[in-house]
Amino acid sequence: MNIQSGNLEPGAARCPAVSTQDIIAQDKRPAPDWIRSESYRYLGSDDIGTDRYTDPAFQREEFARLWTRCWHWACREEAIPEIGDYIVYDIGQRSFIITRTAEDEVRAYYNACLHRGTKLRASGSEGCASEFKCSFHGWTWHANGQLKQMTCPWDFPHVEPENFRLPEARVELLGGFVWINMDPDAPNLCDYLGEEATRHLKSWKLEDRYVHLHVQKSFPANWKLTLEAFAEAYHVLDTHPQVAPSNADANSQYDIYGDHVNRFISCLGVISPHLEGRYTEQQILDQFTVGDGSMLGEDRPMVGDGTARQAMAELFRTTFEQQTGSDLSAVSDSELLDCFSYTIFPNTFLFPGISLPMVYRFRPDAADHRRCIFEVLFLRPAPKGGPRPEPAVVTLLRDDQSFCEAEGMDPGFGKILDQDTDNLFLQQQGIEASAKRGLTLGNYQEIRIRHFEHAVDRYMAMPPMVPRNAVSR
Ligand code: FES
Ligand SMILES: [Fe+2]
Numbered sequence: 001m002n003i004q005s006g007n008l009e010p011g012a013a014r015c016p017a018v019s020t021q022d023i024i025a026q027d028k029r030p031a032p033d034w035i036r037s038e039s040y041r042y043l044g045s046d047d048i049g050t051d052r053y054t055d056p057a058f059q060r061e062e063f064a065r066l067w068t069r070c071w072h073w074a075c076r077e078e079a080i081p082e083i084g085d086y087i088v089y090d091i092g093q094r095s096f097i098i099t100r101t102a103e104d105e106v107r108a109y110y111n112a113c114l115h116r117g118t119k120l121r122a123s124g125s126e127g128c129a130s131e132f133k134c135s136f137h138g139w140t141w142h143a144n145g146q147l148k149q150m151t152c153p154w155d156f157p158h159v160e161p162e163n164f165r166l167p168e169a170r171v172e173l174l175g176g177f178v179w180i181n182m183d184p185d186a187p188n189l190c191d192y193l194g195e196e197a198t199r200h201l202k203s204w205k206l207e208d209r210y211v212h213l214h215v216q217k218s219f220p221a222n223w224k225l226t227l228e229a230f231a232e233a234y235h236v237l238d239t240h241p242q243v244a245p246s247n248a249d250a251n252s253q254y255d256i257y258g259d260h261v262n263r264f265i266s267c268l269g270v271i272s273p274h275l276e277g278r279y280t281e282q283q284i285l286d287q288f289t290v291g292d293g294s295m296l297g298e299d300r301p302m303v304g305d306g307t308a309r310q311a312m313a314e315l316f317r318t319t320f321e322q323q324t325g326s327d328l329s330a331v332s333d334s335e336l337l338d339c340f341s342y343t344i345f346p347n348t349f350l351f352p353g354i355s356l357p358m359v360y361r362f363r364p365d366a367a368d369h370r371r372c373i374f375e376v377l378f379l380r381p382a383p384k385g386g387p388r389p390e391p392a393v394v395t396l397l398r399d400d401q402s403f404c405e406a407e408g409m410d411p412g413f414g415k416i417l418d419q420d421t422d423n424l425f426l427q428q429q430g431i432e433a434s435a436k437r438g439l440t441l442g443n444y445q446e447i448r449i450r451h452f453e454h455a456v457d458r459y460m461a462m463p464p465m466v467p468r469n470a471v472s473r
Contacts, residue, residue, distance in 0.1 A: 001097040004334025011443040017273035020069065020253035020265050027333035028310060030140070034200045035334050039255040043450045048285035050431045052456065055221040055227065060371035063092045064464035066456065068348045070260075071192050073177040073361070074108060075097045076211055078391045081176075084143060087126040089180070092366040094467065096169060097121055097132065098178055102145055106173060108180045109166040110467070115139045115150075132166070142168050145473070152241070167469035174198075175350075176207035186472040193260030193344065204352035209379035211391035215406040216375045218399060221424035223372035226458065229420055229427070230341070230349060230360060230447040233266045237274050239419050242262035242412075244272040245279045246308070247339075254447045259455055260345035262448040268337045268355065269309030269431075275438025313337055315357055325383035328354065343448060345455045354381070363407075370428055376403075376417070 022040065023414055026032050052058050073091035075098055086099035088111060092383045095111035097120060111119050113134040120141075133140040140148040145166040150156055169180045172189040178317055179189055190198045219226045231237070231279055236249040250266040256262040271284055285301060285308040303311045306435045313333035320336070321328050328336065342350040349360035365371040375394075382388050395406045403421075404414030431439075 008044055008341045009042070010448075012069050014444065015250040017139070017248075017251045018270075020248065020267055021339065023248060023251075023270055023411045024265075024334045024338075027313065029313070029332045031332040031334040032202055032203065034330070035340075037255075037262070038253060038256055039196070039445060040444065041256055041456060043256075043326075043447065045239055045441070045443055048290065048441050048450070049438050050434070051437075052453070053225045053428070054432050056369045058282075058460075059222070059364055060346040061460060061464070062364065063094075063366070066346060066463050067091055067094070067182075068296070068458035068467055069181070069183040069186055069459060069462065069466040071172070071181045071186070072177045072347055073353060074180045074376065075178050076108070076391060077173060077176050077178055077207070078210060078222050078388070080106065081126065084128045084130055085126075086121070086129055088121050088123050090123050091363060094182070095119060095123055095372060098171075098180070099129070100145060100148065104173075106178050107145065107471075108168070108169040108178075109141075109145060113139055114147075114164050114166070115337065116379070138198070138313045146337070152203060161411050165469075165473065167467075168471040169467075170470045176209065177202055184468070193261055195343070197257040197261035200257075200263075200453075201350070204350075206350070206352060206379060207380055207382045210378050210389050212380040213378040213406070213408045213464060214375065214392045214394045215377075215397060215403065215409065216373060216394050217401070217403070217421075219372050219421060219424055220399070221372065221410040221428040222369055223362045224452070225427060225431070226372050226374060226424055226451045227343070227347065227349070227360075227362045229424055231262075231343060231452065232442075232445050233264060233339075234442060234445040235423070236266075237272060239423055240416050243287070244275055244283045244415070246270070247272055250274060250397070250445070252445070256447060257450045259458070261342060262272045262451045264448065265334075266341070267309075267334075268339060268341040269312040281308040281396050283468055288312060297351055320354055320381075324388060326381040327384060328381075343452060345452060357381075380463060388460075388463050406454065 028331050074096060075087050079087050083100050083215050086097050089096045089098050096108045097111045098106060098108050100106050110122060113120055115137060118136045122136055130143055131140050138151045142148045147161040147164040167339045168362050169182045172179045174189055233252040235242050235248040236247055246269060248270045250273045252266040254264050270280055281303045285303050301311055301315050312338055316336050317328050320353060335354055339351055339356050340351060340353045347362045351358040357378060359377040361375045363373040365373060397406060402414060403409055403417040
């Protein structure tokens, strides 16, 4: 018998405080069914081996077995709005030219010349082009991938232009993102996500958002370790104590969907069960509306007869409507307030709620398995009827810079990201210093980490895949 959970089956124990579903059920504007449901499954209690975070060979194999087979997003569609627009997307040493070839068609070309391999466009570049010409000897491809010209074709009688189309990765468009996959045999994106998760994703209508802020920083830890630091609310009390008074951390809800998607729902405007009874409803509300987290103007909002959560819902609704010029009258209190976090394997976190409308992306640093590239994008609702705002350009932060230094970053949120960064630095080092070779996970609150690592294991058990043309034209 487990002393913590009595006679319950493993994975059945929950925080004894009010549940996420009970909190949401009391809201004035009811939440849709994809929020009012649970999908937890117990996946075992074994330790997760730490070699996966510390062994450079493991990361090399991930590039050959995992990244070659999974769907991951290369850019937002709004980054290439016009036909001919392109942007270079890198994952490890692989590089792709993502280009719009028709109003509703985007292609992903391997970014390498078929003569002697030179990159056709430098990493980090973007622009608009009707052709892609190699800077070395001038071989040129049409925007549709057909070979247009070789210099001195008399010297290449063995090159048949129809066999020298630019090889492509597969592309699908969903939620305003351009998703790519190098594997010709991979399931399509909706099958990869599964029916239920696809329905959730479509319901959030992320294609109607625009990139308000985009910040990138190198993190001092393996990409999987970094991603996992954001997959639970279990760390809120000790890592981010300043938000615990208005964040239902221990009673957050965790769900898994199929092999590639999981989520949590963490309610805001309610107190952490760890702090129950220590704050009044007015003080809970004040956490969000005064001090560091202020985004709601000068007047101090009052709880009145209701709860902090109810007052916050009304306040957020009017404030965000004014800020974004959008109509949020049909949006439930939960969608407005709560922190929804979906992981789409392998490296995307979507936070589709309105108060924390973000995307995180985690990419391994090909040169150092102890580092990764972290990005946060804030996606605001695009104004109804008005012109779509230009997407924000990426702000690159140096290692020694705080997230608060990124122009436009809410200082309260920047501080949270800095706190997570400090932990990761210590965690990567601690794992390497440890006499224990595994991470021990909670059955419920850390289920997203186990679910994620099981998917890693499945891909790592597959043979390496040599990328090849995944699209026949
Ligand atoms: S390497 Fe590109 S044209 Fe020679
Ligand atoms: Fe955190």
